[in-house]
Amino acid sequence: xxxxxxxxxxxxxxxxxxxxxxxxxxxEKIGVQVSDAPFACCPDPTGMKSFDSTAWxxxxxxxxxxxxxxxxxxxxxxxxCANTLRGVKYQLKHDxxxxxxxxxxxxxxxxxxxxxIDVKHFVDVLKDNLGGIKSAITKQMSNLKVAVHPxxxxxxxxxxxxxxxxxxxxxxKEIVAATGANVVDYDELxxxxxxxxxxPFPEHGDAILKQKLDSIKKAGADAIIVNCPACFQRLDTxxxxxxxxxxxxxxxxxxxxxELIALAMGISSEDIGLKNHRVRRNTAxxxx
Amino acid sequence: xxxxxxxxxxxxxxxxxxxxxxEKIKYCYQCSRCTDNCPVAEVQNPFYKxxxxxxxxxLIVLVTLLGYKDVTMAVAGTKAALIPWGCxxxxxxxxxxxxxxxxxxxxALAKNVTSGAGLxxxxxxxxxxxxxxxxxxxxxxxxxxxxxxxxxxPAVAAPDVNEVQTLLKNIGVDKKL
Numbered sequence: 279x280x281x282x283x284x285x286x287x288x289x290x291x292x293x294x295x296x297x298x299x300x301x302x303x304x305x306e307k308i309g310v311q312v313s314d315a316p317f318a319c320c321p322d323p324t325g326m327k328s329f330d331s332t333a334w335x336x337x338x339x340x341x342x343x344x345x346x347x348x349x350x351x352x353x354x355x356x357x358x359c360a361n362t363l364r365g366v367k368y369q370l371k372h373d374x375x376x377x378x379x380x381x382x383x384x385x386x387x388x389x390x391x392x393x394x395i396d397v398k399h400f401v402d403v404l405k406d407n408l409g410g411i412k413s414a415i416t417k418q419m420s421n422l423k424v425a426v427h428p429x430x431x432x433x434x435x436x437x438x439x440x441x442x443x444x445x446x447x448x449x450x451k452e453i454v455a456a457t458g459a460n461v462v463d464y465d466e467l468x469x470x471x472x473x474x475x476x477x478p479f480p481e482h483g484d485a486i487l488k489q490k491l492d493s494i495k496k497a498g499a500d501a502i503i504v505n506c507p508a509c510f511q512r513l514d515t516x517x518x519x520x521x522x523x524x525x526x527x528x529x530x531x532x533x534x535x536x537e538l539i540a541l542a543m544g545i546s547s548e549d550i551g552l553k554n555h556r557v558r559r560n561t562a563x564x565x566x
Numbered sequence: 567x568x569x570x571x572x573x574x575x576x577x578x579x580x581x582x583x584x585x586x587x588x589e590k591i592k593y594c595y596q597c598s599r600c601t602d603n604c605p606v607a608e609v610q611n612p613f614y615k616x617x618x619x620x621x622x623x624x625l626i627v628l629v630t631l632l633g634y635k636d637v638t639m640a641v642a643g644t645k646a647a648l649i650p651w652g653c654x655x656x657x658x659x660x661x662x663x664x665x666x667x668x669x670x671x672x673x674a675l676a677k678n679v680t681s682g683a684g685l686x687x688x689x690x691x692x693x694x695x696x697x698x699x700x701x702x703x704x705x706x707x708x709x710x711x712x713x714x715x716x717x718x719x720p721a722v723a724a725p726d727v728n729e730v731q732t733l734l735k736n737i738g739v740d741k742k743l
Contacts, residue, residue, distance in 0.1 A: 288704040291722040295710060299717045318701040318725035324655040325693040325703065328677035329686055333739045337697075340733060373586045383736055387729050434657035435670070444661045468658070470605050475654035478646045478687035482621075485609035486654070551717055 282353035282398065283345045284312040285363070288319050289507040290355050296551030297507055300536040301355050301400060303545055308410035310403060312353060317341050320359040323431060324474035327362070332379070338366030339380050339391040351396040353403055357506035360399040361431035365438045367397060399432060401505045401535065402441055405449050411456050416544040418458030422562055424538075425462055425499035426450040427490070427513065429506040430470050444468070453535060454503050457542040466493035471512040484520050487512065491520060491528050500562035501531045503538055510534060514556045531557050577679070578633030584671045591631055591672070593665045598624045600659035600669050606652050621652035623659045623669050630672055638676045639685070646687035650676035682742060695743050698734055701725035 286298050305312060318337060319326070327334040342363060345352045354360035370377045371393055384391055404411065428450045433442040442449045445468045451461045469490050476483025494502060504510045510532055517528040532555065540550050552559070585591055600623040601607045611620040626649060629637040639647055650673045659669040680686060686694075693703050700706075706722060714721065734740060 286722070288702045292702060292704040292706050292710055295714045295717060295719055298714075298719055302719070314720060314723045316723040316725050318730050319697045319703045321697055322693060322703055325690055326697060328651075328655070328674055329681045329690050329694045330737065330739055330742065331674055331678055333694075333734055333737050336733050336737060337730065340730070383733060386736055387732055430656040430658070435660050435668070445658075470654050470656035470658070472605070472654055474656075475606055475652060477689040478651045479610075479648070482606055482610050482652065483654070486605045489605075489609070549717075551713075 279309070279311060281311040281313060281350055282403075283315045283317075283348065283350050285317055285320070285341070285352045285354045285356075285359050287354065287356040287359040287507065289358075289511065294507055294511065294554070296554045297510065297534045297536070298355060300534060300540040300545070300550040303550065304411075304536045304539045304543065305353075305400075305403075307414045307543055308407045310353070310407065313350075315344050315348065317344060320362040323358055323362045323365060334362065335366055335369065335376060335380050336383050338362050339370060339384060340389065342367065342395065342397075343384065343389045343391050345395050346392060349395070351398060353398050353400055355400050356508070357399070357429045357431035358508055360397060361438065363397040365435070367393060368438045399439070399441060399505075401428070401432060401449055401453065404453050404535070404539075408453065408456055411453070411539060415457060415542045417542050419538065419542050420458040420460065422459040422501065423462055423499055424454060424459050424501045424503050424533075425464050425494045425497055426454055426467070426503045427471065427509060429504065429509040432505060450503065450505055450535060454538065457538055459538065462497040462499050464493045464497035464499070466490045469493075471509045473508050473512045476512070476516070480519070481523075484516065484523050487516055488520050488524055491517065491530065494530060495528075499530060500560060501533050503533055503535050505535050517557055529557050529560075531555065531559050531563055533563070572636065573633040574635035575633055577635040578631070580675060580679070581630040581633075581672060584675050585668060590665070591627070591667055594627050594631065594667055595665070596624055596628060597664065599662045599664060600624050600627070603658050603662045605656060605658065606654055610648070610652060619648065621648055623653075623673070626650065626673060626676070627667060627669060630676065635679075639680055643685070645685045647680065647685065650680065651687055653677070684742070691743065694739065698731060698739060698743060699727075701727040701730040
């Protein structure tokens with residue numbers, strides 16, 4: 279049995295830990311073992327990478343070294359962390375100039391990156407364990423109509439992530455369908471949540487999110503299922519901003535995919551901290 | 567604003583080096599598939615009213631390849647300029663480019679250059695500061711630590727902040743903060 283090093287990331291670990299609670303419970307139920315390591319920030323592929331790409335590579339490689347020291351693969355609970363760690367791996371593997379430069383920096387702190395361990399996004403681990411998920415489900419979610427939002431960095435860039443179709447992703451749909459929930463298709467499935475541009479340009483971020491939400495509403499979804507804490511926060515908290523800016527009402531509840539699975543496995547909403555969400559649960563979710 | 571016509575050869579060389587195979591960017595034939603699929607271009611300035619006030623990945627590839635550093639930074643010297651900071655890093659342009667040009671990497675380089683000049687948006691600078699100071703983009707907070715405990719979650723393993731700071735100082739990140 280593979281044991282993974284848990285990489286919950288800064289947002290989940292230090293801001294929205296209830297997403298980690300449902301993830302750990304689901305992984306335990308399907309027999310995926312995890313242990314902790316003193317990882318630093320991944321760092322953010324939209325923030326630190328934009329600030330200094332060399333620092334992004336070096337810190338990413340430092341984190342990979344920590345897992346390499348134990349010879350264990352990493353499981354990431356976040357699109358951003360998975361994107362960084364897989365992106366750093368990819369760039370260092372294919373660019374010997376970068377590999378040399380980064381290892382020179384790592385040598386100064388007594389480390390060496392070899393490229394020997396794998397990094398998995400937790401959705402890919404769930405997908406490999408669909409059988410285990412199905413057999414642990416005690417409550418079919420067939421009354422629920424949901425839209426999925428896998429988020430950009432789960433599947434793009436394709437060369438780094440090697441996870442799913444970059445423009446017509448299907449893995450998250452498959453996992454959600456295993457809970458018995460009905461997945462509705464919508465036009466803007468592959469559209470960004472607008473998180474990165476919303477920092478310097480909130481008006482553009484909100485305009486993008488509005489397109490996404492309009493498309494989801496049109497499809498008649500009771501909830502949006504996500505697999506990234508940045509997308510989660512954006513969709514959960516910014517619906518109010520979008521409502522205000524466009525003088526309309528957006529209040530679709532957002533669930534982490536592991537929250538949905540945990541509920542379907544009979545784990546109580548108290549145990550996974552569902553009350554910490556900003557968008558209130560609607561009747562569809564209350565009735566689960 | 568008229569197009570500034572000064573060519574920065576140093577900048578051009580940096581752009582050429584973005585791709586592992588530096589020839590790659592030359593094969594851009596300006597088909598505009600990147601811009602047509604860019605979510606920011608779609609909401610920001612759909613009618614290309616003003617070249618220097620549009621977020622247009624196609625144009626960014628062209629002007630960076632030509633070495634027009636000033637256009638890339640929108641108006642040179644502007645903090646948090648739309649070009650390059652309008653990019654939301656969704657990587658859609660890279661996905662749809664028929665020539666497999668890594669447009670997002672080109673834009674990231676332009677962001678790096680403006681960051682070096684102290685012109686990054688404030689949220690980007692504060693994140694880099696937090697990472698330098700704590701080893702984490704979001705430092706631990708007592709209220710969240712309590713919530714973790716209540717939910718039966720283990721404490722987040724603390725990173726070696728000294729190690730992170732030494733690594734970042736050697737790269738010169740501290741001087742840009």
